[in-house]
Amino acid sequence: MTSFMTITLNGDPYDVPAPVTVTALLESLDIDARRVAVEHNLVIIKRAAFDQIVVREGDTVEIVNFVGGG
Amino acid sequence: MNSDSFVIAGKTFQSRLIIGTGKYPSNAVMAKAHEASGADMVTVAVRRVNISDRSKESLLDYIDTSKMFLLPNTAGCYTADEAVRTARLGREAGLSNWVKLEVIGDEKTLFPDNEQLIDATKVLVKEGFVVLPYTTDDPVVCRKLEDAGAAAVMPLGAPIGSGLGIQNPNNIRIIREFSRVPVIVDAGVGTASDATFAMELGADAVLMNTAIAGAQDPVAMAEAMKLAVRSGRLAYLAGRIPKKMYATASSPIEGLVGR
Numbered sequence: 474m475t476s477f478m479t480i481t482l483n484g485d486p487y488d489v490p491a492p493v494t495v496t497a498l499l500e501s502l503d504i505d506a507r508r509v510a511v512e513h514n515l516v517i518i519k520r521a522a523f524d525q526i527v528v529r530e531g532d533t534v535e536i537v538n539f540v541g542g543g
Numbered sequence: 544m545n546s547d548s549f550v551i552a553g554k555t556f557q558s559r560l561i562i563g564t565g566k567y568p569s570n571a572v573m574a575k576a577h578e579a580s581g582a583d584m585v586t587v588a589v590r591r592v593n594i595s596d597r598s599k600e601s602l603l604d605y606i607d608t609s610k611m612f613l614l615p616n617t618a619g620c621y622t623a624d625e626a627v628r629t630a631r632l633g634r635e636a637g638l639s640n641w642v643k644l645e646v647i648g649d650e651k652t653l654f655p656d657n658e659q660l661i662d663a664t665k666v667l668v669k670e671g672f673v674v675l676p677y678t679t680d681d682p683v684v685c686r687k688l689e690d691a692g693a694a695a696v697m698p699l700g701a702p703i704g705s706g707l708g709i710q711n712p713n714n715i716r717i718i719r720e721f722s723r724v725p726v727i728v729d730a731g732v733g734t735a736s737d738a739t740f741a742m743e744l745g746a747d748a749v750l751m752n753t754a755i756a757g758a759q760d761p762v763a764m765a766e767a768m769k770l771a772v773r774s775g776r777l778a779y780l781a782g783r784i785p786k787k788m789y790a791t792a793s794s795p796i797e798g799l800v801g802r
Contacts, residue, residue, distance in 0.1 A: 542588025543563030543752025
């Protein structure tokens, strides 16, 4: 059975099934893992560790990518 | 032009024009402008992914990263800590340890906070980053950045996006004379002659975004900038004539008809 939890995702509250790996979180958001960087509770997660890191209730997650800039 | 290659931290670039990826009318126009510019390095910004709207196309769909080197920036950061955090995220997103380091000190002018900039440079250099700091056109600050381990210094020609051209040419010339690392004039270029002028002063490269992206025809302006940077570089290497107060005839004075 799936329970839901609230995390802070890119600064806003966000409900996701708990618990969830970074890989599963990105998949549920339809985000290509190869094009983003992820910070979990202020620690940057290496891409190779996306499968291992588990996001829990109350955690803070930042997902960033490249946009146009000078 | 192999005898005049442009090298930063051991990496060779074909073009001395570095351009941005922001503010184009569309990604398609940007891609065409990139092509026309001949540049092989482009800057990108690091921002939060839009979670609620995933429909937006990705910038990287319009950049051929096999030809174009990505230089993530820390634009919009106001403290060394913010800039370091953003640089680390940029490294993970792009899998390269290069960063265009910006620490802004004032909202209206977007002038850098040099104290924070030097601090952030030290931290990132220690972490193995190739740091290219955007700085004021101050030779002493540029020297401090070089001492802190910056791989190049990037003095502004004028405020970001202003298009005012090179406001303090003598400082750019002095920075070039003092620096042992490449000098890249970053920001302030408005049109082709500004880029040429920067290169004639001895700049190793010019970085611009708005001058191309904001032009009425960005693709044509990108080509103009390519030629301008080439022209300025060639003129610098050729060695210009000294300026004189009065005329010096180009044609012989002897053998005039009727004298």
